[in-house]
Amino acid sequence: MTPAIVRPDGWSLPLLVHVAGAMLLVAALIVALAVTAGALRRGDDAAVLTRLGFRSLLLGVLPAYVVMRAGAEWIASEEAVGEPAWIGIGYGAADGGLLLAIVATVLAWRAARRGAAGPGGSGRAVLVLSLLLILAYAVAIWAMTAKPS
Amino acid sequence: MSLYEWLLFLHVVAAFLLVAGLAAYGVLVLGNGGDAARRALAPPALALWNAGGLGVLVVGIWLALEVDAYEPWDGWILAAIVLWFVASAAGGRLSRGVRERAADRAALLLAVMGVATLALLIDMIVKPGA
Numbered sequence: 001m002t003p004a005i006v007r008p009d010g011w012s013l014p015l016l017v018h019v020a021g022a023m024l025l026v027a028a029l030i031v032a033l034a035v036t037a038g039a040l041r042r043g044d045d046a047a048v049l050t051r052l053g054f055r056s057l058l059l060g061v062l063p064a065y066v067v068m069r070a071g072a073e074w075i076a077s078e079e080a081v082g083e084p085a086w087i088g089i090g091y092g093a094a095d096g097g098l099l100l101a102i103v104a105t106v107l108a109w110r111a112a113r114r115g116a117a118g119p120g121g122s123g124r125a126v127l128v129l130s131l132l133l134i135l136a137y138a139v140a141i142w143a144m145t146a147k148p149s
Numbered sequence: 150m151s152l153y154e155w156l157l158f159l160h161v162v163a164a165f166l167l168v169a170g171l172a173a174y175g176v177l178v179l180g181n182g183g184d185a186a187r188r189a190l191a192p193p194a195l196a197l198w199n200a201g202g203l204g205v206l207v208v209g210i211w212l213a214l215e216v217d218a219y220e221p222w223d224g225w226i227l228a229a230i231v232l233w234f235v236a237s238a239a240g241g242r243l244s245r246g247v248r249e250r251a252a253d254r255a256a257l258l259l260a261v262m263g264v265a266t267l268a269l270l271i272d273m274i275v276k277p278g279a
Contacts, residue, residue: 038189
């Protein structure tokens with residue numbers, strides 16, 4: 001059996017903002033991954049799916065990142081936890097992930113401009129970057145839950 | 150990692166998968182991708198929603214049994230189970246509608262899934278009465 005971890009009530013809202021933002025961020029990434037994979041497989045649907053992938057990154061991933069990151073700063077200031085390893089892992093995944101997400105969004109825009117010609121190399125790069133981001137955020141989720149010191 | 154940490158990690162990962170399924174259904178219902186989006190997104194949406202839903206329920210109840218201060222019949226846990234059934238019922242009807250291309254009340258079902266999932270998240274974080 002394990003003792004319960006009790007948080008002060010004041011931490012609930014910033015934690016909710018942080019977790020909801022992170023969930024939407026990963027969800028939008030998974031949607032972008034699925035439609036980009038579909039665009040690379042299906043010739044007829046490529047233009048529609050590539051455009052959906054770009055919109056998932058631009059209108060889903062990037063705004064959700066802002067919400068997740070703002071929530072992280074808010075909860076960190078409330079908790080005053082210092083700099084344990086799990087916070088460092090979270091910041092590393094978040095900050096490195098932003099750069100990759102921006103690159104993926106630009107590449108998805110380039111792929112979407114190709115229209116019916118298919119997503120091409122830019123689409124394949126978006127697929128790889130989305131997969132890398134999902135793996136990085138899986139590590140961040142592990143760090144946030146297991147909290148390794 | 151302790152058993153508690155593993156369970157918490159798997160519970161949270163399942164919740165992320167559930168929300169990813171919800172987002173995929175959201176793009177299907179509210180986006181303008183048409184048949185192309187349905188072909189690409191319907192299978193992963195169903196898989197994510199089902200795997201996430203089953204995961205949060207099973208691992209969540211296991212967590213409630215593992216943690217000293219919680220019991221599966223605590224009010225906030227019972228509320229979560231009720232919300233889970235509401236979301237699952239709406240999700241089941243929506244997935245059938247997507248499969249059969251019957252879009253009746255798809256936006257309403259999606260809204261029920263979204264509100265129930267958000268309420269679940271709030272319940273899990275606030276843990277009223279715990």
